[in-house]
Every structure is written in structure tokens, then in C-alpha cells.
Amino acid sequence: xxxxxxxxxxxxxxxxxxxxxxxxxxxxxxxxxxxxxxxxxxxxxxxxxxxxxxxxxxxxxxxxxxxxxxxxxxxxxxxxxxxxxxxxxxxxxxxxxxxxxxxxxxxxxxxxxxxxxxxxxxxxxxxxxxxxxxxxxxxxxxxxxxxxxxxxxxxxxxxxxxxxxxxxxxxxxxxxxxxxxxxxxxxxxxxxxxxxxxxxxxxxxxxxxxxxxxxxxxxxxxxxxxxxxxxxxxxxxxxxxxxxxxxxxxxxxxxxxxxxxxxxxxxxxxxxxxxxxxxxxxxxxxxxxxxxxxxxxxxxxxxxxxxxxxxxxxxxxxxxxxxxxxxxxxxxxxxxxxxxxxxxxxxxxxxxxxxxxxxxxxxxxxxxxxxxxxxxxxxxxxxxxxxxxxxxxxxxxx
Amino acid sequence: xxxxxxxxxxxxxxxxxxxxxxxxxxxxxxxxxxxxxxxxxxxxxxxxxxxxxxxxxxxxxxxxxxxxxxxxxxxxxxxxxxxxxxxxxxxxxxxxxxxxxxxxxxxxxxxxxxxxxxxxxxxxxxxxxxxxxxxxxxxxxxxxxxxxxxxxxxxxxxxxxxxxxxxxxxxxxxxxxxxxxxxxxxxxxxxxxxxxxxxxxxxxxxxxxxxxxxxxxxxxxxxxxxxxxxxxxxxxxxxxxxxxxxxxxxxxxxxxxxxxxxxxxxxxxxxxxxxxxxxxxxxxxxxxxxxxxxxxxxxxxxxxxxxxxxxxxxxxxxxxxxxxxxxxxxxxxxxxxxxxxxxxxxxxxxxxxxxxxxxxxxxxxxxxxxxxxxxxxxxxxxxxxxxxxxxxxxxxxx
Numbered sequence: 001x002x003x004x005x006x007x008x009x010x011x012x013x014x015x016x017x018x019x020x021x022x023x024x025x026x027x028x029x030x031x032x033x034x035x036x037x038x039x040x041x042x043x044x045x046x047x048x049x050x051x052x053x054x055x056x057x058x059x060x061x062x063x064x065x066x067x068x069x070x071x072x073x074x075x076x077x078x079x080x081x082x083x084x085x086x087x088x089x090x091x092x093x094x095x096x097x098x099x100x101x102x103x104x105x106x107x108x109x110x111x112x113x114x115x116x117x118x119x120x121x122x123x124x125x126x127x128x129x130x131x132x133x134x135x136x137x138x139x140x141x142x143x144x145x146x147x148x149x150x151x152x153x154x155x156x157x158x159x160x161x162x163x164x165x166x167x168x169x170x171x172x173x174x175x176x177x178x179x180x181x182x183x184x185x186x187x188x189x190x191x192x193x194x195x196x197x198x199x200x201x202x203x204x205x206x207x208x209x210x211x212x213x214x215x216x217x218x219x220x221x222x223x224x225x226x227x228x229x230x231x232x233x234x235x236x237x238x239x240x241x242x243x244x245x246x247x248x249x250x251x252x253x254x255x256x257x258x259x260x261x262x263x264x265x266x267x268x269x270x271x272x273x274x275x276x277x278x279x280x281x282x283x284x285x286x287x288x289x290x291x292x293x294x295x296x297x298x299x300x301x302x303x304x305x306x307x308x309x310x311x312x313x314x315x316x317x318x319x320x321x322x323x324x325x326x327x328x329x330x331x332x333x334x335x336x337x338x339x340x341x342x343x344x345x346x347x348x349x350x351x352x353x354x355x356x357x358x359x360x361x362x363x364x365x366x367x368x369x370x371x372x373x374x375x376x377x378x379x380x381x382x383x384x385x386x387x388x389x390x391x392x393x394x395x396x397x398x
Numbered sequence: 399x400x401x402x403x404x405x406x407x408x409x410x411x412x413x414x415x416x417x418x419x420x421x422x423x424x425x426x427x428x429x430x431x432x433x434x435x436x437x438x439x440x441x442x443x444x445x446x447x448x449x450x451x452x453x454x455x456x457x458x459x460x461x462x463x464x465x466x467x468x469x470x471x472x473x474x475x476x477x478x479x480x481x482x483x484x485x486x487x488x489x490x491x492x493x494x495x496x497x498x499x500x501x502x503x504x505x506x507x508x509x510x511x512x513x514x515x516x517x518x519x520x521x522x523x524x525x526x527x528x529x530x531x532x533x534x535x536x537x538x539x540x541x542x543x544x545x546x547x548x549x550x551x552x553x554x555x556x557x558x559x560x561x562x563x564x565x566x567x568x569x570x571x572x573x574x575x576x577x578x579x580x581x582x583x584x585x586x587x588x589x590x591x592x593x594x595x596x597x598x599x600x601x602x603x604x605x606x607x608x609x610x611x612x613x614x615x616x617x618x619x620x621x622x623x624x625x626x627x628x629x630x631x632x633x634x635x636x637x638x639x640x641x642x643x644x645x646x647x648x649x650x651x652x653x654x655x656x657x658x659x660x661x662x663x664x665x666x667x668x669x670x671x672x673x674x675x676x677x678x679x680x681x682x683x684x685x686x687x688x689x690x691x692x693x694x695x696x697x698x699x700x701x702x703x704x705x706x707x708x709x710x711x712x713x714x715x716x717x718x719x720x721x722x723x724x725x726x727x728x729x730x731x732x733x734x735x736x737x738x739x740x741x742x743x744x745x746x747x748x749x750x751x752x753x754x755x756x757x758x759x760x761x762x763x764x765x766x767x768x769x770x771x772x773x774x775x776x777x778x779x780x781x782x783x784x785x786x787x788x789x790x791x792x793x794x795x796x
Contacts, residue, residue, distance in 0.1 A: 106671060
């Protein structure tokens, strides 16, 4: 049979293979060096105690006649949907509007399946690559780039953006660490409403927002329920990157032009090609959102934010141009006039620190690298020390 | 924005809502009755001891600095891929050809994404509804039905089947319980090779095959690695319906017409819109496939097969026309000349047993109901008793 032409639209995923290659080349030359990875945004700290306890209880229960459970509802456990609605959204959305998933990345793929290939999309540049790559797999060809740079406070100039069916928007942003203000999100919602567009709002890092004036959910904005879907995740909220748990919130008010319900189609689609998140993960998610669990995950969030603060302070003292790292777990560092792979290489060679070259997130990332605040504290401190010490000698350009 | 026209191709999923409605109507009239559900094929017995222990260990580990793990590889844990290759496939496939998933249903959706919408497919009738429904969501319109009835030993008359790009084939079959013989699968593989078709072979119930002359994998057939993908699952193998774990095996030899590798595209796609199965589930899967675990799941398989035997014997003694239930966990019962919803209603009214009307699996299921062997033994025995006792009085037609 013929190859699906959509798959030919994807570039080979060279980013992480290339990063690994460069790491290996470096280590072959310098086998004595211990590299510090501030590349992939992967959680490092253990699951907090009460949540771990719930996972153990769930596992133990599955081995007993009374505790065993088979297929759950594709939409997720009732208690978990209720807790997400009340604890994450302060009841801005209803439990029935929350669909539990095995993670944001997987739900993005299903959302792209939902909307099909006859649509146009707008994507921030730089952005999490799955927005574009998953759309290409579906066969979407009309892709509008919305440059997000320090010069526009990382918020797209909406007057310059043509109308599209979907608008992907991530805040706190991966990779820039930028957090959209209430005023910006109001603009975005108005823009979507005027254009009959749907916003796919990726709030995977919402728990890192500490400033109470910044919205943690698009649904805090008037009218958003008529124009937005929100994708959330337990990955960076509770350290569930490997356990796999997330959700999508699809309001009842969200309709297609013909008046039919997006939520109804989503329910039909997820019931067809999804079978619910792992019951153990869901019970862990419930525990993460009870009183004790919420305290524990708040502590975890503070831990990674302190990492971000340490790195940001260190780099600012070195007069780097640093963005993000406040209300967000990523730092986005600009080296004007340089190429991101060159900056990556300099960080590797001089500081023995692995980062991600900004161009991996889109053309507008060319002068940047992304540095993650996810890491053990000793590694973060050592990275900070290496930056300080090495900079007294060889100074990185820019 | 406009509704995706593909979603309009799906009928509302009325099967389980209608079953539930009829149950409720019955119970409203007869609140004293306890219904026995032999409908949905959902496992009921606890996870065996050593596998439960591994789930507990995995959960406990996640709460410790040494045992915590974040993102795993999208393809799955190395040990699990190795065990699936060696223990399930006796190394007929390589570990690198095994891709761990969160279940067969989810992987079907991703495979449908992989092949896109410009293809034709052939599907057994009756069949697991996801083959057709997931394809419709992708926009596939050329769907060929392959009737499978007692008259053709539930194996399609391939001479009457036109060439299609994909052929979905499930053995042991859901819903008919038919198990394809080696000779039949040889025919199927030759047919696919001659037509440059790809077989999606659903082996979710392979562990129920006890007869050593019957192939448990399509890869036991000469030449199959050039024409087939196999989808497997821990759901009915180890009771993981709620834990969520499965795999797809995509051989390196499987190529598109242009000579490019299907496995390479699959790897790219799953890396983009999937993030691996839950680490806890994967560790449980590893335990299910070690020496002790294999003994435990063999015991579990025998348990459900004994349920099937009890039900089959009971119904045969009542001179029902019963298919399946040997080397398979489903019984497929024909009532010639009757409508499957009427048979469903009769079983509900007379025996207080919930089944699934065969028409829910396709037009060729019209004279049938499906009865599952998944259930607690006491329920199976009680169902058998109800069938025997009630049949001495009112006799079901046919």
C-alpha cells in the first residue's frame, strides 16, 4: 500500500538525536566530565508521600476481590473529574466538562483527530512542537505562525494574524516561560470570538503561576467558554510525567458553526479511540487534589520555582538576557546575533551544561536556548556554580 | 469553525446506552431481581499476587529519590519489549519491533492516524466496532465488509473480497469466538501479499488459545512479517483492563510500496502524539511475563476458559446453536430467524441475564447474541442455573 503522504510532511525528529550526538562527542573527548542536563523538561523529585500512598493503596486493591476494577469510564473517574473542576478550576467548569486523559501530548493528538484536516491553525513561534507536528500528521496544511519575542512581550500581534479555525496558545509558555496577562487573554478571547475560532489553551504549567493577578486558566476570562478548550496535565503539577495523567476541559457552551456541540463530538471520539487513563494513575490524581495532596504539590511547585529563581539570578548577575523563570519552570535566554546550536555548543563546552537550542521550537527561537528548572537542587546549584566560575574566565559571547 | 464532517459519519453510539435503558426499564418493573451481566467483556478477577506485588513496588519506588522516574521512552521499557518478544512471540519478532501502548483500542486509533484517509479497508462482519468507527473518524470511506458466519466457518470468502489497503482481522474473534486455523491464516497472508495489503491482526485474546495446532500470532505464518501488524493487549491476558497496557508489533520487513518502512513512520507518529504507557503499568507487565507471572496469568486464563466451558455446555444441553467458547472467552449464540435485540430482550426477561445483541457488531450479527465468559464463578454458575431452570418452563424460541 501507499505511504500516507501526511507522514512525509514531518521532518525527521533531529532535535534530541542531535543533542545526544553532541553530548556523546563531547564525552568521548572529555570522559572525566559530568554533564548537567538542563535540557528536557522532566520532573526529578519523588512523588509526595500521601500521593505515593494512594498509588500503593490502589495497586494493593487491584489484587483483592473487593478492590479490583476493570474498564473505567473513558471520560475518567467521577471523583477525579469533580476534584479537577473544583480544585483546579474553582468550579469555573463542571465535572462533566472535564475529560481525564493519559497526558496532554496524547490528548493533543486526539484533538487534532477531532478537528480533522480541512482546517487552518495558528501557532505561537516558538512553541511545543506537537501542535504543528500532530497537525501535519492529520493532513493540516494551513499553518499560520504567530511570532512571540521579547519585542512583543511574547504575545502575538493579533492584528497581524489572519483568521484561522484553531489557535494554539500555551501559558505559562513552553519554551519561553512567558505568562499571558489577563488583558492579553481578554484580547485573545475577543479575537477568537470575532473570528469564530477555537482556542486550544495549553495550561500544563499553570501551577507555576504564583502572581494572583495572572490567570491560571483561560476560563477565568469572560466569554472563554464559548471559544476555548483547555488542556491540563498532572505531569508538572504532581510529577506524573511517567505515571501519565492529564485532562481536557471542553465547555458545553463551545459549539461549531452549525450549533452542534464540540463536547459531544469529543465524547464520541474519546469513547471510540481511547479507553481511559490507568485506574492507578487516576487514584493518584484524586489524592494529589485532596487537602494533603494539594499541600504536597504546592511544595513541589515551590521547589522547582526556587530552582528557576537560582538559575535566573545567576544568569542575570552574569548579564545574560533572561526571560521566563518566574511563574514558570523554563528560562529562555537570548544571545543576540548568535545561532541557537552555537549557544548550545558553548554551554556544553564551557559549562558542561546541556540545554535545548531555541530553534528546536521554531524559527523565532534562533537566538535563544531553553533551560529547565526541573532538576535535583544539587545539580541546579552546581550548574549555577559552573556558570559563575567559568564566566570569570572565558566569557560567553552576548 | 465548521464541524469535522468525518464525525458526522458516526452513528450515535446507541448500543450500550440502549442496553442500559432496557436494563433500567426491566429493573423498574422488577426491582427484586438481581441481573447477571454477561454483556461487556470486562475482566472480574483480582490481579494475581506477584503482579500486584510489582505494582506496589513500582508505586512505592516512585515516592523515593532512587525509585522515581519521569518520562520513559515512547516505545516502552526495554525489559518489557524484550519480554513481549521472547515470552509472547518466542522471538518471532525483535524487541525493537514491539511498541508498548496504553491498550489495543488506543493503538488502533493511532494506527488509523498512521494510514490516513485515502485508503480502503476490509473488515470482518461482525467485528469490534472500533475498526470501522475509528476509520470513519479519520475520513476513510471505502469500507469492504467480509461476512463471517457459521456457513463459512467464520472465515471470509477471500475470492469474493476485493483488494483493499488494510485488512482488519481478529483471532480469537470478538465477538464470534472463532479462532482462525493455520491454513486459514496462510490463505489470509497470501491474499494480503498478492494484493499489497497490510493486515492489522488483533490478537487481544491469543492467550485463550489452548489447542497447539492453532496459531497464537500471525507471525507464526510464513511471510507474515512482510504484510502484517499485530496488536496485543494485557487486558484479557493479565486483567489489565483498568490498568491499561498493550502493544503493537510492527516488523522491520513491513514496507510501503515506495520501499519505506512502516515501522519508521509508526515510531515517528507515536513519538509525536503518544508519551508511553504508565510506568507502573509497564512494571506490572514485566512481572506478568516473568516465570511466576506467566504461571499466574495462565491460571487466570484457565479460570475464564472454565467459565466459557460451563456456559457452553449448559447452552448446548439446551440445544442452543452455540459457537466460540473454546480457545476464546466469548460465546456467539444463534437464534435463526430472530432479531438480536429480541433475543437480548428474551434473555433479560426470562433469565435475567444481560448479553450483547449481535447486531451491535455488524449486520451479520443479526441472529446472534454475544455472551462473555468474563465473570465471577458464582455468577457464571447462577447464570447457568437460570438458563437450565427457566428453560424447563418457558422455552426460548429457536
